[in-house]
Amino acid sequence: MAVASERVRSTAIEATEFPELSRAYQVMAVPKVVINDRVQFEGALPEPEFLGAVLKASASDAER
Amino acid sequence: MAILTPQNEQEIRNVFGQLKDPVKLVVFSQSLAAADLCAQNEQLVREVAALSDKLGVEVLNLAIDRERAEGYGVDQVPAIVVEGARDYGIRFYGVPLGYEFSNLIDAILVASTGEPALAEATKTALAGLTSDVDIKVFSTPT
Numbered sequence: 075m076a077v078a079s080e081r082v083r084s085t086a087i088e089a090t091e092f093p094e095l096s097r098a099y100q101v102m103a104v105p106k107v108v109i110n111d112r113v114q115f116e117g118a119l120p121e122p123e124f125l126g127a128v129l130k131a132s133a134s135d136a137e138r
Numbered sequence: 139m140a141i142l143t144p145q146n147e148q149e150i151r152n153v154f155g156q157l158k159d160p161v162k163l164v165v166f167s168q169s170l171a172a173a174d175l176c177a178q179n180e181q182l183v184r185e186v187a188a189l190s191d192k193l194g195v196e197v198l199n200l201a202i203d204r205e206r207a208e209g210y211g212v213d214q215v216p217a218i219v220v221e222g223a224r225d226y227g228i229r230f231y232g233v234p235l236g237y238e239f240s241n242l243i244d245a246i247l248v249a250s251t252g253e254p255a256l257a258e259a260t261k262t263a264l265a266g267l268t269s270d271v272d273i274k275v276f277s278t279p280t
Contacts, residue, residue: 075273076227078254079264082271083211086241088232089276091175092214095231096276105237106276125260132271 075128082128141178141235142185153243154190157250161193164219166212168200179216179233186242192250218242222249236279 076084089096089104099108107124108114109131119127142150163183167176180197187193200207200215210219210229218230220242226249234242248254254261 075254075256075260075264075271077222077248077252078256078261079267079271080227081267081269082264082273083227083229084245084273084275085229085231086234086238086245086275086277088230088234088238089278091172091216091232095214099274099276101276104277108274108276110270110272121257121260125263128271128273129263129267132267132269 075124140185141182147185147189150186150243151189153247154192156247157190157192159192159223159250159252161246161250162219162221163187163193163195163246164206164210164221165195165197166200166203166207166210166215166217166219167197168215172215175233176216179218182233182235183218186246193246220245220249223252233279237277238279241275241277 075082087095089101099106103116105118106114106116107127109127113127113131115127163186165180165183167180183195187195198206200212207213210225212219212229214231216231216233218234219225220228220230228245228249230238230242232238
């Protein structure tokens with residue numbers, strides 16, 4: 075998605091190497107995805123659902 | 139001792155046969171904090187980059203090359219920026235072993251081809267984004 079859009083940035087974080095970050099985002103099971111620090115889910119989502127989460131996170135920001 | 143096995147290398151070389159544009163792997167390390175992890179990260183990236191002449195590696199220091207780090211938005215180490223024809227905003231924090239390793243190879247491939255393997259509907263929806271999206275994916279090596 076990061077390649078598809080200039081607005082999307084994608085960061086993969088190795089949770090055990092960054093325990094403070096993992097704690098801050100309450101990472102208890104992996105993989106865990108956090109979008110715009112507001113929408114999150116654990117486990118892999120099929121592409122349409124993943125897109126749904128991205129759009130939801132993006133819409134919340136656009137409304138501000 | 140090498141991190142990648144000869145079998146890993148052969149599999150990756152096969153995938154890298156699809157590479158198009160050159161990809162630069164910018165690695166951020168630091169000599170004090172997480173020194174062992176940074177060294178391991180650098181070694182892994184160099185081993186991967188050696189598998190294709192379209193891949194280049196640049197190793198920077200988080201403290202000394204602070205402006206470059208800020209430019210990439212990198213504030214932790216070890217970090218890898220996967221940059222194709224342009225910076226697509228792909229970052230890896232931590233040594234990408236296990237699950238993340240295949241993501242690193244995929245990231246290199248997609249940054250090189252510039253063609254995301256997404257459905258048309260997804261690409262259309264992303265083209266309509268009106269604000270920035272930051273996606274963080276947490277995983278572990280096992």
